[in-house]
Amino acid sequence: MAVQGGMVALHCAGDIRRGLPFSAHARAVVAAACLAYAAAWAAEPPQPAQQQQPPPPPPKQVLYLAAGEVRPVSAPAIENGAVIVVGDRITAVGGREIEPPPNAKILRFPGKVLIPGMIDAATSALLHEGELDRVQGSDPACVAADGIDCFDPAWKDAAGEGVTAAYVSLGPRGTVAGIGAVIRLGGGVLGRELVLHAPAQLEAAICPGASSFAASPPASDYDFTIDWNAPAPGEAAAGGDAAQGPKPEFDEPRPDDDTEIIVRVSRSTAPSRGGATGFDVLRGYRALRDYLERGRAYRRARTWFDQDMAAWEREVSRLRKEEAEAQAQGKPVPKRPLPPRPPEPRPDAVGAAFLPVIEGTARLRVWAEREEEIRCVLALGAEYEIKLVICGAVEAYRVARELAAADAQVVLVPRAARIALGRDVRCSPGNARALFDAGIQFGIGTGVGPRAGTHLLRHMAACEIARGLDPDYVLRTVTLTNAEIAGVADRTGSIAPGKEANLVVFDGPPLATASKVLCAVVAGKIVVQEGGDNAPEK
Template identity: 25%
Template sequence: MLLALTNARVVPVEGEPFDGTVLIEDGTIRELGPEVSVPDGAQVVDADGGWVLPGLIDAHVHLGVWEEGEGWAGQDTNEMTDPVMAGARALDAINPRERGFDDALAGGITSVNVNPGSGNPIGGLAVAIRTHGRYVDEMVLRSPSGLKAALGENPKRVYGEQKKTPSTRLGVALTLRKAFTEARNYQARLAAATPDLPADRDVVKDALVMVLDREIPWRQHCHRADDIATAIRLSEEFGYRLVLDHGTEGYLLADLLAEKDIPVLYGPMIVSRSKVEVRERSARAPGILDRAGVRVSIITDHPVVPVEYLITQAALAVKEGMDPAAALRAVTLNPADVIGVADRVGSLSPGKDADVVLWSGDPLDFASRALRVWICGREVYTYDQATRTGRVASR
């Protein structure tokens, strides 16, 4: 099947914007440019001057595991019966029929990274998925895409209230060190195993070994600058790839983060100062981080901020000084890189998956909206401007 999006303002993210055509064939991008010839028999969509971009990506959500309006029944974010839950998988708790997936499509978001929560020092394995599908396995882009951990207020509060270890920042750091030390010893036992003397497998330690082997990144929830310093210290002790989730005070250490090439997933931004460690949050932070050379992404932490407001947060960052092109990278290519799927999504490039969105205008303009959304070349969302209603394709 051939699909041609013509008469469009195309923003490929990798490369300069242009007025022209995007040609899609069998679910992938075949060609794009100002002089692309449309083959006979192709389905033509006249963008009528609208903006065509890659689908947006939110690298930190709890979509499908923390269902809105469901209370206890839809809350599967944290398994808080043990501080080390490295083997738990967000994949096993995602409900793809949660309404938030429809909201994501309405916001032009075609991929998300679903994380376990931050109640535990080590919360579990994240998964990168598309935002449309019948069951979660057919939505997966990469599994696992990282191992979620937490420093700061959340784990010390959860276990402090239960009168259990860890109940302080130093106790949380000790929990992480013990877990990685045990995982290293487990690695050694696996390496020394023989067919006659096999080593017993451990799904919790297997997940930690993936981090030690740098197969997946360590996704460290932290807000305060001192917690960020602890995250860096631990990563250098054990040699894993560190990604900072939230990084609220990361702009105070922007030069250090740039020097060490540590990505920051900044957000949520449209929230109150609900606890001590986020009182220094700033919409200026993404721009400060980007100008320092940090690979910054913008996140909603859905449902903390509803997922459809991802682009709104990017626009807010631009309002507070971030370069517009950098803001678009922060919700497309940068998060794709962090979750390990930049070879497939995050920009418009020949050979990549045709996850494409037609916007009514510049998506960084608050008045613009996603009009049509394609995932792998299939139209999954359409907005009717006459009735002001959106329609999601059947799953």
């Protein structure tokens, strides 16, 4: 047997021992050959392993969309404009000077209007059926993104009406319902392809049991009022005698040095409006205030812990520095125990959920429809110095000045008016106009519950135009303003380089109910298309 260059050569002729069967001899020869081959392989220098290169990523799709008018919303309209999309991002916006890139899919819509995709500011259309009624209570850790139905065909109806994203809300199902999410309406599985922003805003409600989106309890004979800077019961009013009328059964001044708010719940001969009693409002006010106080206590505990940790780290650093200096000088090292580490604050999921709201880095979204509910929310916002988004707001026109002074954002849900609130609800067709005149930033949503329908957003916007608002202002409301309220204005809501490619082409004015969607692009993917494919330019 010989080994040459890693190859084994066997010389078996004339080497068969007498008395041994051939099979035993063959096994001995094979074993010897294997040992020789292993020894030769071990003696050779190891060859560097060839690393398997990952396959190159697939090329990104390139779209070139040209239209008779491009309305970026954040900039003036462009006649005969064009937009270039690479992957899911907009890379260029301009006029005829923009040429189609090589290998681009060209879509030309001469005489048509290209706008950014509309955004629903508050809806539950894509939540699983029964999700709003599954848990009737408060759960700040609940996230709306966990209850989205990926196979709900409602997104197709919404995209067919020009809506490419929506803020999915848990609605007023509890004092603190959970955290909303912003999703894309282009289909796909739950994940990065579907979710645009989650978690979004923490949601609460003053009267969760008496909302227009839930079954209302029977009304009782109690009335609820809030007086700003009002004298306490029994005190003389400015320039007059003592306050007249029946003595309230409950008085609670708000503990604030700047503004005194008297909360009164008293018997009244007038029935409560929309099923919400005065005690319902008071109960919701106190419950939400307890949650905010819990968030403030959690922030205080975290602040104290951070201060104690900083002091502990400074002390430990000083002791170790002294030990190092003693060793360098050859002196005996003092043996001093390190101070104990400060204990972590007790975990509190509720406090942690309210921490961004208390710190002012996030807005609290509160469902409040009637005047007294909105005043309660504004009182809490002033006390805790938090930023607010008020949803529903059917009677917002009655407190427009207070909303403007509090810098509160408002999400109007026009379908809430006179649907389940009752005939005596003081809704007004000029609600949006009053907010506009007061300089309040407001958006439009389609609402939550069984009546929710994201595909109706464009028709609700058309109703506001019919009531006197400027069409360009309403278009900005359902695109960029809704994106700003939802916290995704840096990613979508307008047509600009670097933003996500959510685009819609209409064959007429975008908010005209007779106009039709010719093309809808969601995150660079065409989800609706009727014509325009490689059409020649006119």
